[in-house]
Amino acid sequence: MCTLTGVQAEHMFRYSNGKGDGVKSSKVLIIAMLSAVLTAGCARTPPAPRQPAVSPEPKVTLGATLEPSSLDLTASSQAAIPEVLLYNVLEGLVRIDNEGQIEPLLASSYDVSEDGKVYTFELREANFHNGTPMTANDVLFTFNRHRAPESTHPFKAQFAPIENVEAVDERTVRVTLKEFSANWLFNMALGAGVILSEQTIGQIAENPVGTGPFKFDSWTRGDNIGLVRNEDYWGTRAPLEEVVFKYIPDPSAMNNALLAGDIDIISRVTAPELLDTLKADPRFEVVEGLTNGEVIMAMNNTKGPLSDVRVRKAITHAIDRPGLIEAAYGGYGALIGSHVPPSDPWYIDLTDEVPYDPERAKDLLAEAGFADGFELSLQLPPPSYARRSGDIIASQLGEVGIRVNIENIEFPQWLERVFRGGNFDLSIVAHVEPRDISQYGNAQYYWHYDNPEVRQLLADADKQPDEEQRNDLYAQVQRKITADAVNVWLFLLPEITVMQKGISGYKQNRISFSIDMTEVVYEKEAA
Amino acid sequence: MALYVLRRLAIFVVSMFIASIFVFLVLSVLPGDPAQVILGLQATPESLAQLRRELGLDAPLWKQYLRWAGGMVRGDFGTSYISRVDIGPEITQRLLVTIPLALLGMTFALLIAVPAGVLAASRHRTKVDTFISTFTQTGIAIPAFWAGIMLIAVFSVKLGWFPAGGFTAWQDAPLRAIRSLLLPAVSLALVQGAILTRYVRSTVLEITREDFIRTARAKGLTRSAALWRHGLRNASIPLVTVAGLQFANLLVGAVVIENVFFLPGLGRMVLQAIGNRDLLAVQGIVIVLTGIVLAVNFLVDISYRFLDPRLRPAG
Numbered sequence: 001m002c003t004l005t006g007v008q009a010e011h012m013f014r015y016s017n018g019k020g021d022g023v024k025s026s027k028v029l030i031i032a033m034l035s036a037v038l039t040a041g042c043a044r045t046p047p048a049p050r051q052p053a054v055s056p057e058p059k060v061t062l063g064a065t066l067e068p069s070s071l072d073l074t075a076s077s078q079a080a081i082p083e084v085l086l087y088n089v090l091e092g093l094v095r096i097d098n099e100g101q102i103e104p105l106l107a108s109s110y111d112v113s114e115d116g117k118v119y120t121f122e123l124r125e126a127n128f129h130n131g132t133p134m135t136a137n138d139v140l141f142t143f144n145r146h147r148a149p150e151s152t153h154p155f156k157a158q159f160a161p162i163e164n165v166e167a168v169d170e171r172t173v174r175v176t177l178k179e180f181s182a183n184w185l186f187n188m189a190l191g192a193g194v195i196l197s198e199q200t201i202g203q204i205a206e207n208p209v210g211t212g213p214f215k216f217d218s219w220t221r222g223d224n225i226g227l228v229r230n231e232d233y234w235g236t237r238a239p240l241e242e243v244v245f246k247y248i249p250d251p252s253a254m255n256n257a258l259l260a261g262d263i264d265i266i267s268r269v270t271a272p273e274l275l276d277t278l279k280a281d282p283r284f285e286v287v288e289g290l291t292n293g294e295v296i297m298a299m300n301n302t303k304g305p306l307s308d309v310r311v312r313k314a315i316t317h318a319i320d321r322p323g324l325i326e327a328a329y330g331g332y333g334a335l336i337g338s339h340v341p342p343s344d345p346w347y348i349d350l351t352d353e354v355p356y357d358p359e360r361a362k363d364l365l366a367e368a369g370f371a372d373g374f375e376l377s378l379q380l381p382p383p384s385y386a387r388r389s390g391d392i393i394a395s396q397l398g399e400v401g402i403r404v405n406i407e408n409i410e411f412p413q414w415l416e417r418v419f420r421g422g423n424f425d426l427s428i429v430a431h432v433e434p435r436d437i438s439q440y441g442n443a444q445y446y447w448h449y450d451n452p453e454v455r456q457l458l459a460d461a462d463k464q465p466d467e468e469q470r471n472d473l474y475a476q477v478q479r480k481i482t483a484d485a486v487n488v489w490l491f492l493l494p495e496i497t498v499m500q501k502g503i504s505g506y507k508q509n510r511i512s513f514s515i516d517m518t519e520v521v522y523e524k525e526a527a
Numbered sequence: 528m529a530l531y532v533l534r535r536l537a538i539f540v541v542s543m544f545i546a547s548i549f550v551f552l553v554l555s556v557l558p559g560d561p562a563q564v565i566l567g568l569q570a571t572p573e574s575l576a577q578l579r580r581e582l583g584l585d586a587p588l589w590k591q592y593l594r595w596a597g598g599m600v601r602g603d604f605g606t607s608y609i610s611r612v613d614i615g616p617e618i619t620q621r622l623l624v625t626i627p628l629a630l631l632g633m634t635f636a637l638l639i640a641v642p643a644g645v646l647a648a649s650r651h652r653t654k655v656d657t658f659i660s661t662f663t664q665t666g667i668a669i670p671a672f673w674a675g676i677m678l679i680a681v682f683s684v685k686l687g688w689f690p691a692g693g694f695t696a697w698q699d700a701p702l703r704a705i706r707s708l709l710l711p712a713v714s715l716a717l718v719q720g721a722i723l724t725r726y727v728r729s730t731v732l733e734i735t736r737e738d739f740i741r742t743a744r745a746k747g748l749t750r751s752a753a754l755w756r757h758g759l760r761n762a763s764i765p766l767v768t769v770a771g772l773q774f775a776n777l778l779v780g781a782v783v784i785e786n787v788f789f790l791p792g793l794g795r796m797v798l799q800a801i802g803n804r805d806l807l808a809v810q811g812i813v814i815v816l817t818g819i820v821l822a823v824n825f826l827v828d829i830s831y832r833f834l835d836p837r838l839r840p841a842g
Contacts, residue, residue, distance in 0.1 A: 069609040069803055076609065077567025152574040152581070154566040205611050221617065222624075222791025222799075223694055246693065248789040249798075252676065253692055257789070260683040260691035412559025412804040420563060433569065 057522040058241035060503065062515065063254050063263040065270055067222070067247035072205035073191045074146060077154035079432060079513050082191040083267075084225055084245050086514035089129075090210035092193035093121050093139070093173075094185060096434075096512040100292075100343040102189050106134065106211060116180035116465040117163075123171045126211045126234035128197045134211050136167035141198045143175070158187040182462050182470055183435055190434065190512050213238040213518045223247065227517075239505070239521045258284070258498060264522065265503065267515055269496040270384055272330030278498050286498050288332055289508030292341040293432035293493030295333070295385055297378075297393060298418075300425055301486060302448040305374050312485035313354060314364035318400045319393055320356040325491045328388040332494035338478040339437050341492055343511055345467070346474035350482045361400045373401030376425040380406060381414040386428040389490060393428075422446050430493050434511065437474065438462070440481050449486045500524070532829060539825050546817045547599070551592050554806050560584075561608045561804040582608050595810065604811040609803045614811045617796070622815070624694055624792035625785070628708050628715070629777045633770065635716030636723055636777075641766075643720075644727025645759070649751050651732060659724065666721025671780045675714035675787040682710060692788040711788045715780050719773055726769050730762045737761070763834050771827035775820045 068080035073090075087095055093107040104110060107121035126134045145151065147159035161181040166174050177184060187193065200209040208216050213235065214227035227243045246263055248254045251271035255278065257263045269275060278284050297319075305311045325333045334342065337350025365371060376397075380390040387408065394404035404426070409417065418424045424446075431439075441458035443450035454477055461473035481487075495510045505519035562578040563570065579585050583594070598605050604614035647659040683691040689710050695703040731754065734740060739761075743753035782794030789795070793812055800808040831838050 067799065069607070069799065069805065070611055072611065075611065076565050077569070150577060152566065152578045154574075155569055156571055156574055157569060220694075220696060220791060222621065222795045223789070246789075248692065249795075250786050250789065253679075253787055253789050256676075256679050256684055256691040257693070260679075260687065262691050262693060410559070411802065412557075412561075412564050415563045416558050416560055419568065420560075 055524060056239065057502075057524045059244065060240055060242075060265065060517070060520060060522050061224075061244040061246055061263045062265040062267050062517070063246050063248050063257055064267045064515070065247070065249055065251075065254070067249075068225075070205045071208045071216070071219070071225075073194070074153050074196070075205065082513035083515045084227075085208055085210070085212075085216075086191050086194065086512060087212060087516045087518060088214045088227060088243070088514065089208055089212045089216050090191075090194035090196070091126075091212050092188055092190075092195060093123075094189040094193070096186070096189045098507050098509050098511065100345075100509075100511045102185060105189075106195055117177045119175045119177075119185065120168070121173045121175070123173065124234050125171075127232055128200070128211055129209045129215045129230060130197070130200060131232075132197060132199060134195060134197070135170045136173045137170075138195050138197050139173045140165050140167055141201075142194075142196050145196075145201070146192065153192070155187070155192040158184070158192045180463050180465050182464065183438070186435060214243060217242075238518050240517060243517045243520075245515075264500045265506065266498040268510075269498060272332055272496065275330065275496070275498070283501060284498050285501050285503075286496065287506075287508045289495040289497065289510060290334070290341065290343055291432065291493045291495045291510045292343060292434050293430040294336060294339055294341065295389070295428065295430045295490045295493055296339070297389070297488040297490055298424075298427045298429065298447045299485075299487055300422065300446075300448060301450070303425060305368070305370055306376075306425060308368045309484055310364045310368040311370065314361040314368070314400065315397065315402070316354040316485050316488050317357045317361035317364065318402070319396050319488055319490075321490055322356075324389055324392055327392050328385055329491070329494060332496055333491040334494070336489045336492050338482045338489055339431070339440065339487070340474070340478055343509070344435060346471040346478075348475045348478055350478060353482050354485060358396075358400055365400060365402075370401070373403060375403045375405065377405045377407055379414065379418050379424045379427040380408050381411050381427075381429055382408075383430065385430065385493070389428050419446050422448060428490070432493070432513075437477060437481075440477065440486065447487055449481070449484070451480065451484065454480050528832065531832070535825050535828050539821050542821050543814070543818060546821075547596055547814055548592070550810050550813045550817070551595065554810055555588055555591075557804075557806075559804045561806060564804045565609060595807065599811075599814065605807045607800075607805050607808050609800075609805045609808075614808050617808070618793070618811055618815055621791065621793040621796045621812075623697060624708075624790050625778070625781050625794065626819075627705075628711055628784070628790065628792060629774065629781050631705075631708055631712035632715030632719060632777055632781070633774060635712055636719035636773075637770065639716060639720030640723030640727050643724045645731055645754065647724070647728040648731035648735065649754055651735075656728075659728070663721040663724045666717055667725075669718065671714050671718045672783050672787050674717050675711060675784055678710045678714055679787075692790065694790045694792075707788075707790070711781075711784045711790060714784055714787075715777060718780070719777055722773065723766075723770065727762065727766060730765050731758055734758045734761050760834070764831060767827055767830055767834065771823050774823050778816060778819065 064083065066080040068078050068084065070076050071081060071085065073081040073085065091105050093105060093110070094102050095105040097103050106124055106126060108124045109122045111120045123134065123136060128134055143159065143162060143165045146153040146156060147162055161177045161184045162175060163178045164176045168174050194210065196204065197209060206219070211234070213230050213233045215230045217226040217228045219225045224244050224246045229238050229241045231237070248257055251274055254266055255274050258266055258278070275286060279286050299306050299312055299315065301307060321335060325331060325335070335351040337353050340347045378390055378394060380386045390406050394406055397404050414429070418427045438458055439445045440449055441455040457473050457477050461470050461477065464470040464473055495508065497506065497508055499506060502523045502525060503520060505521050507516045561582065561584065562575045566574060566578060583591065595605060602615065604618065606612065607614050643659050647656045650656050679691050682689045690707055694707045697704045735754065735758065739757055740753050743757050744750065748756065781792065782797065785792040785794035786798070793816070797809060797812045800812065
């Protein structure tokens with residue numbers, strides 16, 4: 001038995017990853033572990049001091065709130081799709097790391113021309129999960145499919161800057177942009193940029209095939225999505241053999257599932273009042289990370305009293321944002337002063353620019369001719385942060401004389417009435433799209449902010465190849481929109497994760513939409 | 528008998544037709560554009576128009592109804608706007624959770640209600656009766672979802688005997704599938720059982736005052752023997768009626784319970800579909816639920832003829 005080497009044990013581990021039935025593979029696993037122990041015993045070292053035995057768990061079950069309706073992220077904008085698939089199953093040429101930086105992924109390297117218009121990507125030798133190699137043709141197919149005139153890709157506009165895509169050779173792709181775009185590559189690092197194969201494109205709604213470290217395995221609708229490790233991965237193999245995304249919409253049911261051991265991670269806590277019991281429990285760890293979801297109270301900048309900047313500023317002064325974070329999200333969530341999360345390169349701190357000051361709010365309202373107050377409607381979509389913040393804001397605005405009528409609406413209604421119809425006074429919603437400050441240059445956007453100066457600054461910023469100058473332009477935009485009090489930027493949506501002790505490698509920030517499981521290790525203390 | 532069944536069947540078909548028009552009209556006036564829901568905030572107007580064309584949402588309403596209803600007649604529920612898969616098989620999959628859950632709930636409810644009700648009636652105005660009545664009062668007052676949460680707290684979180692929710696597919700492990708339905712079914716049955724117990728009790732009480740029970744007692748049967756042998760069959764008709772009506776309630780209860788126990792049933796599916804403006808799927812589910820309730824009523828009507836020979840036509 002002493003001749004069994006670590007390599008052989010490793011080999012047996014590998015074998016056990018094949019898709020056998022559970023009993024068989026766990027038997028193999030036991031043999032492998034046993035032999036590893038025996039091999040270790042052969043070395044002439046004294047037995048290690050007694051410690052709780054630690055064994056890596058092959059499987060992690062993660063609880064998430066929203067189940068996707070389809071797995072085709074080229075046909076639906078649901079954030080729940082990239083949560084499961086991005087970086088785990090599907091990969092783009094580049095990716096976003098935990099700090100928000102772009103790094104190469106399927107491209108081993110890329111080169112940008114002097115004028116920033118020509119990108120040359122060198123592709124890695126990677127295979128799709130069905131075994132076919134990923135080549136320049138797949139990149140061509142993917143990009144051309146999404147930008148075609150008849151395409152209904154939800155993020156079609158992100159492909160608009162592309163002038164032309166060509167395959168230089170099998171491993172080299174050259175993308176030419178119409179003009180320099182600061183955000184194009186960033187967008188390609190997100191869900192829109194994942195490389196798909198023409199052979200399997202027809203099945204991606206139910207069985208997505210990519211190049212990632214996990215393969216799509218199963219989907220029991222209404223219950224869970226299962227991924228298994230890709231043993232043929234081009235890069236570092238994932239430590240976990242199996243990942244299950246389990247969908248539990250009810251927050252207390254989610255807690256119970258964790259307490260009963262049905263799940264190992266709660267990926268995003270939506271009811272912070274339930275956290276206290278979990279925090280007190282030594283089995284679990286609660287971590288807080290950043291997102292780029294700005295929770296804002298949008299104001300209709302062209303409607304009635306709200307068209308007056310003094311009124312909008314008064315509304316911002318009237319809201320106690322730190323108190324709001326405490327009441328609506330249990331103190332989780334960071335303050336923001338404009339529409340930029342701290343993880344963006346051009347972030348500047350404007351959180352104290354328009355502080356809580358009800359007296360100043362009353363003065364401003366009187367100055368604008370509304371000393372006697374007026375009435376506004378507040379449209380609230382279903383998420384709990386919106387509904388809770390809404391009640392608090394309504395009472396705080398009441399104190400400065402603004403009577404707020406709350407209307408609770410469903411999300412499709414919100415899309416139709418508020419987002420598309422622009423038919424609202426106030427509305428609370430989280431803007432989770434990364435780097436979405438550009439919307440302030442779009443006068444048609446639902447808050448109807450029309451400032452030619454900001455529009456020009458934004459256009460200049462996206463075309464500015466020099467990073468420092470670009471960041472400076474975006475900083476100017478932030479100052480302008482804060483001075484104009486376009487919206488009330490309430491807080492940054494927190495990312496609260498609860499996990500079993502022993503889980504490491506989980507990305508606590510959520511800059512992209514991905515719930516990245518590629519480096520997660522679960523070392524469970526043996527009971 | 529055949530004529531009677533045919534007439535009931537005709538009523539069933541006409542009800543389904545009326546229900547289908549109603550469901551379609553109600554959903555078509557709901558605000559919210561499925562195309563916008565699918566493509567989200569960054570969609571261009573051109574892609575929205577293109578998608579609406581692809582989904583057939585630009586056709587006039589009567590055309591959309593005919594296409595949908597025509598498909599239904601052929602057993603084709605259409606393709607979901609959102610998931611782009613056939614709705615029919617999806618509903619079947621979900622029914623495999625919801626129907627066993629409702630049936631199991633009903634079975635447990637009857638297992639509680641019949642013995643408890645008969646016992647309360649036969650021990651009328653004793654401590655047993657009072658005890659059972661108090662118990663049923665409480666049972667009616669607590670909502671099923673609360674019962675579910677309590678059961679989870681005790682049997683899953685504390686004792687670890689059952690999973691806190693979720694479902695193991697039938698084809699994977701039938702026994703574990705039943706295990707994952709037990710706690711939800713018990714939560715449903717506690718409430719339904721309480722309602723039905725009270726019903727059984729009052730029906731049986733009424734029957735004990737009937738002439739035929741006195742006759743049975745006179746010929747030498749004990750009180751409970753008379754009840755079990757002659758009373759129960761007579762009590763079964765109103766009981767079947769109420770159980771049939773309660774089955775509809777049970778389905779509604781199952782929708783709520785599925786969310787407490789995160790079971791992949793029809794209730795979860797309908798909530799998701801409404802949120803996503805997946806109108807075809809919502810229509811399909813509502814029609815299937817309507818069909819089930821109408822079918823149960825139809826069976827209840829037919830069963831009278833078997834339970835009560837007097838209702839059968841002579842000859």
